[in-house]
Amino acid sequence: MTEPFHRMLVYLDGSEASVTASMAAIVLCKRLEAQLTAIYVVNTRALQDLVKARIFLDVEEREYRRDIEGDADRYLRHVQRLGRQKGVEVLTVKSSGTVHTEVRNHIMENKVDLLVLGGISQIHSRRDELLSETDRMMRTAPCPVLVVRENDTIWDMFETMPDMEAGGQ
Amino acid sequence: MDGIGKRLLPECILIDPKEREMELIIGKMVEHMAMVKTIANPALVVHAVLKREALCSTDVGFGCAIPHAHTSLLDTTLIAAARISPPLDISETGKTPISLIFLMVGPEDQAGLHLKLLSKLARLLHDSEFRDKLNSARDAKEFHKLVCLKEG
Numbered sequence: 382m383t384e385p386f387h388r389m390l391v392y393l394d395g396s397e398a399s400v401t402a403s404m405a406a407i408v409l410c411k412r413l414e415a416q417l418t419a420i421y422v423v424n425t426r427a428l429q430d431l432v433k434a435r436i437f438l439d440v441e442e443r444e445y446r447r448d449i450e451g452d453a454d455r456y457l458r459h460v461q462r463l464g465r466q467k468g469v470e471v472l473t474v475k476s477s478g479t480v481h482t483e484v485r486n487h488i489m490e491n492k493v494d495l496l497v498l499g500g501i502s503q504i505h506s507r508r509d510e511l512l513s514e515t516d517r518m519m520r521t522a523p524c525p526v527l528v529v530r531e532n533d534t535i536w537d538m539f540e541t542m543p544d545m546e547a548g549g550q
Numbered sequence: 551m552d553g554i555g556k557r558l559l560p561e562c563i564l565i566d567p568k569e570r571e572m573e574l575i576i577g578k579m580v581e582h583m584a585m586v587k588t589i590a591n592p593a594l595v596v597h598a599v600l601k602r603e604a605l606c607s608t609d610v611g612f613g614c615a616i617p618h619a620h621t622s623l624l625d626t627t628l629i630a631a632a633r634i635s636p637p638l639d640i641s642e643t644g645k646t647p648i649s650l651i652f653l654m655v656g657p658e659d660q661a662g663l664h665l666k667l668l669s670k671l672a673r674l675l676h677d678s679e680f681r682d683k684l685n686s687a688r689d690a691k692e693f694h695k696l697v698c699l700k701e702g
Contacts, residue, residue, distance in 0.1 A: 395662040427669045434610050434672050436618070448661030 384413045386525075391497040392484055392518060393421045393456050398499030402529040403460045404539040406497040407469045409527075411542060415495075417469055419460045420487055421453035423477035424514065450475070468545030481517040488524050496522045500531055554629060554667055554674070555698035557654075561586045562630035563690035572640055572648075573600055576617060579630035579653045587628055594623050595655055613637055613646040613685075614675045618654040620664060627656030627663055633684060633693060649685055650675065674700050 391406040393399045403419060410417040428446055431437040437445070457473040464471035476483045488496060498515055519526050529535060562582045569575045577596050584592040598619040602608075609615045630653045637647035652671050656664055674680060680700050687693040 394666075424665065427665055431665070431668055431672065435606070436608055436610055436616050436668055436672055438606055445661045445665055448658065449665060452659075452662045 384415065386413055386415050386495040388416050388491060388493045389418070389495045389497055390484070390488060390491075390493040391417065391419050391460070392480075392499070392515075393419050393453075393460060394480075394499075394514075395421075395452050395456050396499060398529075398531050400456070400459070400499075401531050401535050402497050402499040403471075404463060405527070405529040405535045407460075407464050407467050407471070408535075408538050408542055409495075409497075410464075410469050411467055416472070417464065418472040418474060418487075418491070418493070419457055420474045420476060420484060421457055422480045422483045423449050423453060423475070424480050425477045426479045446477075450477075463539075466544050467539070467542050480514040481521050484518050485521055485523065488522060494524050496524055496526045498526060498528050500528075553701050554670060555694070555701050557627055557667065558629040558631060558652075558694065558697060559586050560690045560694040562628070563693050564630070564632040565687065565690055565693065566635045567632060570638065572603070572615075572617075572638065572651075575632055575634070575638075575651060576600065576603075576653060579632055579651070580655070583628050583630050583655070587626065589624065591623055595619070595621060598623070599653065599655065609645060609648060610672065610675070611645060612675060612678070612681060613649045614681065615648050615651045616654065616668065616671055616675075617651065618664070618668065620656055620658045620661070622658055624655055624657045627654065627660050627667065629654050629667070631693065631697075633687060635685070650681060670701070 389406055389410055391403045406417055428442045432442050453475045461471045461473060567575060567578055569578055576599050580592045580596045583589060589595060598621045599617050602619045603617055608617045632651040634649050637649035639647040654667060683696050684693060687696060
């Protein structure tokens with residue numbers, strides 16, 4: 382029997398939930414011998430919206446963009462390290478634009494067969510649904526989606542999986 | 551989820567403070583933040599916010615202002631709120647007087663979180679029914695509950 386998933390994509394946004402989702406994706410990829418990519422999208426649409434709403438000045442938009450790009454590099458390196466610790470090579474992609482569009486494009490261009498996401502927010506209205514990036518990703522992804530809820534089970538699964546790095550813990 | 555309700559403590563919500571100037575209200579909000587969280591130098595935090603406001607007001611319309619600043623003086627992102635009644639008529643001509651102020655301050659290395667929180671705040675405050683409810687809140691506890699409920 383062939384494994385059900387070969388190319389997984391985990392979406393990282395710097396939240397604890399997205400890091401937990403990455404740990405779950407690493408465990409799954411290890412078990413299924415699948416390839417894992419972590420993607421971080423610098424949400425330039427949100428930055429531009431804040432400029433339009435006069436909450437940000439142009440100079441702040443540039444500063445925040447630079448800082449968020451730094452965050453992206455840091456979180457992607459962190460997930461790469463977590464993967465290395467468990468013997469899973471994690472490819473990384475840093476992109477910018479509208480989050481759900483960038484993720485959708487990556488899925489289609491790279492034939493991703495499972496998207497792994499962290500927590501989904503509570504939806505009170507159609508408007509909330511349209512404005513939550515994670516929800517939009519879940520609803521528009523052209524592949525199956527795994528939503529990882531934050532709980533200790535994921536940490537336990539990750540921690541109990543043997544480390545691969547020499548001298549690693 | 552790490553959202554507005556978690557960062558905005560009821561102790562940092564001012565309902566109809568006696569101050570009638572933006573600078574003084576922001577000072578009072580930071581003072582309340584410093585009562586519940588360790589802020590090494592609250593005066594410098596106020597200075598950072600006012601310096602940013604001096605460049606361009608964060609009056610976003612609909613009677614709301616979202617002053618903000620990131621500074622190395624803080625190690626965590628904090629939110630305070632003020633409901634002003636009667637509203638402050640200090641904004642540009644044609645804009646609604648300000649009745650709701652949400653102040654967000656945080657360290658420089660949490661840009662992603664700030665972006666999310668500011669976007670979410672702007673989105674929540676766009677809802678006129680929600681603004682009406684905040685403007686009618688009896689006390690800080692009710693104001694906080696309304697924010698948490700709306701945020702989900």
